[in-house]
Amino acid sequence: MNTRSLKFRLVAWYAGWLTVLFLVFGVFVYFSLGHYLEKSLREALFRRARQVADTVERSALEWNVLGQEIQNHFAPEANNRFTRVTLDGVVKYTSGFPNDRSFGPATVPPAPVPEREESFEHRKIPDDPALLIVMVSRTAKAGRMVVEEGHSLGPIQTTLHAWLVILVSGLLLLVLVAVLGGFVLVQRALKPVDRIIRTAEQISSRNLSERLPVPQTRDELERLSISLNNMIRRLEDAFQHTQRFLADASHELRTPLTIIQGELENVVGKSLQKPDVREIAGSALEEVERLKNIVEGLFALSRLDAGEAQEHSAPFDLGELAMTTADQMSLLAEDKKISILCHCHQPVIVEGDRARLKQVTVNLLDNAIKYTNSGGRIDVTVTSLNGHAVLEVADDGIGIPSAAMPHLFERFYRVDKARSRELGGAGLGLSIVKSICVAHNGRVGARSNQGEGTRFTVELPLAKQSSGS
Amino acid sequence: MRCLLIEDERKLADFVSRGLRAERFALDVAHDGGAGWDLASRFEYDIIILDLMLPGLSGTELLQRLRKQNTRTPVLILTARDAMADKVQHFEAGADDYLTKPFAFAELLVRVKALLRRGPANQASVWRVADLELDRLSQQVKRAGKRIDLTSKEYGLLEYLLANSGRVLSRTMIIEHVWDESFHGLTNIVDVYVRHLRSKVDDAHAKKLIRTVRGSGYCLSDDSET
Numbered sequence: 001m002n003t004r005s006l007k008f009r010l011v012a013w014y015a016g017w018l019t020v021l022f023l024v025f026g027v028f029v030y031f032s033l034g035h036y037l038e039k040s041l042r043e044a045l046f047r048r049a050r051q052v053a054d055t056v057e058r059s060a061l062e063w064n065v066l067g068q069e070i071q072n073h074f075a076p077e078a079n080n081r082f083t084r085v086t087l088d089g090v091v092k093y094t095s096g097f098p099n100d101r102s103f104g105p106a107t108v109p110p111a112p113v114p115e116r117e118e119s120f121e122h123r124k125i126p127d128d129p130a131l132l133i134v135m136v137s138r139t140a141k142a143g144r145m146v147v148e149e150g151h152s153l154g155p156i157q158t159t160l161h162a163w164l165v166i167l168v169s170g171l172l173l174l175v176l177v178a179v180l181g182g183f184v185l186v187q188r189a190l191k192p193v194d195r196i197i198r199t200a201e202q203i204s205s206r207n208l209s210e211r212l213p214v215p216q217t218r219d220e221l222e223r224l225s226i227s228l229n230n231m232i233r234r235l236e237d238a239f240q241h242t243q244r245f246l247a248d249a250s251h252e253l254r255t256p257l258t259i260i261q262g263e264l265e266n267v268v269g270k271s272l273q274k275p276d277v278r279e280i281a282g283s284a285l286e287e288v289e290r291l292k293n294i295v296e297g298l299f300a301l302s303r304l305d306a307g308e309a310q311e312h313s314a315p316f317d318l319g320e321l322a323m324t325t326a327d328q329m330s331l332l333a334e335d336k337k338i339s340i341l342c343h344c345h346q347p348v349i350v351e352g353d354r355a356r357l358k359q360v361t362v363n364l365l366d367n368a369i370k371y372t373n374s375g376g377r378i379d380v381t382v383t384s385l386n387g388h389a390v391l392e393v394a395d396d397g398i399g400i401p402s403a404a405m406p407h408l409f410e411r412f413y414r415v416d417k418a419r420s421r422e423l424g425g426a427g428l429g430l431s432i433v434k435s436i437c438v439a440h441n442g443r444v445g446a447r448s449n450q451g452e453g454t455r456f457t458v459e460l461p462l463a464k465q466s467s468g469s
Numbered sequence: 470m471r472c473l474l475i476e477d478e479r480k481l482a483d484f485v486s487r488g489l490r491a492e493r494f495a496l497d498v499a500h501d502g503g504a505g506w507d508l509a510s511r512f513e514y515d516i517i518i519l520d521l522m523l524p525g526l527s528g529t530e531l532l533q534r535l536r537k538q539n540t541r542t543p544v545l546i547l548t549a550r551d552a553m554a555d556k557v558q559h560f561e562a563g564a565d566d567y568l569t570k571p572f573a574f575a576e577l578l579v580r581v582k583a584l585l586r587r588g589p590a591n592q593a594s595v596w597r598v599a600d601l602e603l604d605r606l607s608q609q610v611k612r613a614g615k616r617i618d619l620t621s622k623e624y625g626l627l628e629y630l631l632a633n634s635g636r637v638l639s640r641t642m643i644i645e646h647v648w649d650e651s652f653h654g655l656t657n658i659v660d661v662y663v664r665h666l667r668s669k670v671d672d673a674h675a676k677k678l679i680r681t682v683r684g685s686g687y688c689l690s691d692d693s694e695t
Contacts, residue, residue: 254549254570255478262484262574265637265685278683285684289640292571296653328622328648335661358651366655 007190011182018178019171026167033163037156041132042120048074048081049118049136049149056085056147057140067093082108082131082150088143089113102152103128111135111148122153129154192221200228206307206439208236243305250299257295261288290426297428301411304356304435315351315463318389319344319382325361326380329369337374340365344382350389351463352440360436360444363429364393364456371454372397388442389460396453400446408446409434433458470585471495471512475505475531476520476547485518488574489581502526509535514542516584518577521548521559529562536563543584547572573639573685596631599691601670601678603631612670622647623666626659630679630689639686663687 002008052070059066066085070076076083076095082105085093094105107125111133120134133150192215199212211232214225264281271277322344333340350357361380368378372395381392400408404415412427433456437444442460472494476482479500486496497512499505502523509517509531517535521528532544543565550569559567566580596603602611608624610617619627625647630638640659644652652658663679671677680688 251549255481257571259478259480259484261571262481262488265574266484266487268682268685282683282685288571289684292641293653295571325651328652329658331622331665332658332661335664355649355651358649359653362651362655 007183007186010186011179014182015175015178019175022171022174026171030160030163030167034156034160037159038132038153041151041156042134045081045120045132045134045149045151046118046136048083049134049147052083052085052149053136053138053145053147056145057138063092070095076149080151082133082148084108084111084148084150086111086146086148087140088145098152100152102154103131103150108133108150111146114146123150128152129157192217193224196221196225196228203232205239205305208232208239243302246298246302246305250295250302253291253295257288257292261285261292264288294426294428297426297432300432301428301435304432304439307439312353312355313351314354315349316354317347318350318357318391318460319346319348321354321358322361322380322382322391325358326365329362329365332366333369333378336369336372336376338369338372338376338378340378340380342380344380346383348382348384348389349463350440350460352460353436356436357440357460360433360458361391361393363433364391364458367429367456368393368395368397368454371395384462387462389462391458391460392455394453394455399450399452399454400448401450402448405446405448409444470515471497472581473497473499473505473508473512473514473517475499475502475509475517475523475528477501477523478520485574485577488578492578502528502531506531506534509540509542510538516581517542517544518581519544519546519564521546521550529559532559532562532564545577545580545584573637573642575633575636575638576642579633579636579642596628596634598631598634598689599676599678600674601631603628610670612674617669619666619669622662623669626662626666627670627689630687633689635688635690635692637682637685637688643686659687 052074055069055073056066059069070083070085070093074081074083077098080098080100080102081095082098082103083093083095084091084105091110096105098105103125104127107127108131109123109125114135114137117138118134118136120132122130123133124130130153131150132153133148135146135148137144137146139145192213196212199210203210211229212225214229215221264285267281268278268285271281323342326340326342330340365378365380372378376396378396379392379394381390381394383390383392400415404413407413408415409430411431413431414427434444437458437460440460442458444456444458446454446456448454470493472489474482474486474489474496476485476498477500482498482500486498489496497508497514499508502525505519505523506526519528519532523531526534528546528548532546535542535544544563545566545568546559546564547568547570565584568577568580594604594606596605600613603609604611605628610619610624610627626643629643629646641653643659644650644655647662648658663681667677667679671679678689678691680690680692682688
């Protein structure tokens, strides 16, 4: 269990506080109950002791009659009480065994000489629960008389013990209910958050126009989803701005490029007798060509960002596509004495824009050929794996330094600037590959060991009809 | 041939009109939609080259008006937008061809001629340049009477060069005609194929037919000067 989760902490706090409150309440009740029970017992005993003392005083101290009278009037045994009358330290009367046998009267220690007229104490007796004994002393003509009235504390202890059992089991039950109830409550309370999270996770650069559900609760959740929605809107604005800028820039560059190209071609045509002018114009034209490639690349990227790839979607065999493309590019490879091996024999049907996915293959193969040394080999593999079509292009070329790996698919990123420029790259090939893959709900990754080669892996969802086969 | 060019970008209009006049077109130029419509509705043109982004009357509206008048004049659209949806929309509105900026003048010319059905002037089944012969029916190539074996891509490349012999063809044009748009930007594939083609067609002969024009592309011609 995740002890740092909001759910756990909420429930723990909630159950913890409930337990503490219940404990405080229980302890309070325990002690006040004990106190109350003892107080009422004490008061009853005092009343009785005074009555006994009064009776004794009135009876002119006829001890034989007196014992009988106390027995008749007060029946201490039937009331489970202890009664003892002492005159000047000599015991004149002691009650018998109480009916419940909660103590033996003979074992009750003698009373100390009381300092005040009325007092009480807990008196321990061997083998039995302690007794609560109240003492009332009177001074008569015959001497100092002490009446003791006692009652076992056992029943009070039993009551308190029973209460303690109830308290503890109640506490356990309460904690259980608090935890379970807390979980259910928190779960319910966090459900809208869950929904917000799920929706938020599905929002990517391609569906920024979607918004999170806003629970009409006028609380933090509503504010959270509203402020998240505002953030998505700002992201969408920024994203659209970039996209528009990209599209506008590549668009605005087209006309001047056409003019430059036209004028330069004109110069080349008119300067047949001036090789140096032709050389300069030709060199400028080469740069125009490079610019055109960049503009085309940027424009392609901006259209992919706008989600255009889905327009010409149809199912086709990725293996066949890879094979054809490799065949079309074989001369490029042969030129560098590189062999391309195709392992794409079984049909792997994907659904998408064939021309775009062909461009993925072309770009990856072109890359592999560029960065593989003469005599090397390139392996092209198409398989279906875990419901995905996988296209792999692996070479045994110069590889990519690990520091460059995270930037590989960024626009205008070049691993080796000098070499890439020499080979005529614009630094857009791999970002186009990535954009195409993303537009097809797929992804592209690369693994490389410097000096040993690079492996690009493209994963695309299989076409729906064929995913079962 | 009478041609109307409607293009607001003056420099672009300038070099296109210079090029077309050099090809002996009678050319009128309009720099905005209104003037273009004025000319197009008053005179019979053999072809109209129309930019889409025009001040005043837009190219799209102009095209629609033109087609409402039932004019059959072929219209070649010049545009900086090459989104597929745009293309479809304009073909439906009655455009005959579509050229995306930036373009090489040679490509514009090839397309204009194709629209005028003068096309590659050569409709014969056997094309000849100097002592090079290409038979489009049997797909056989001979140089000085000797047969040359070509792969299908090499044949496609040679056929395209021959069909436009004497013109400089850019690598982009070659890629679009012989390969497909997936190979865009991959200009070295053209270089490699041209080199292979040269080794088969030119290497054994003193007279080289395939010329490289730096910065522009390739040209197959009988010109002896280089």
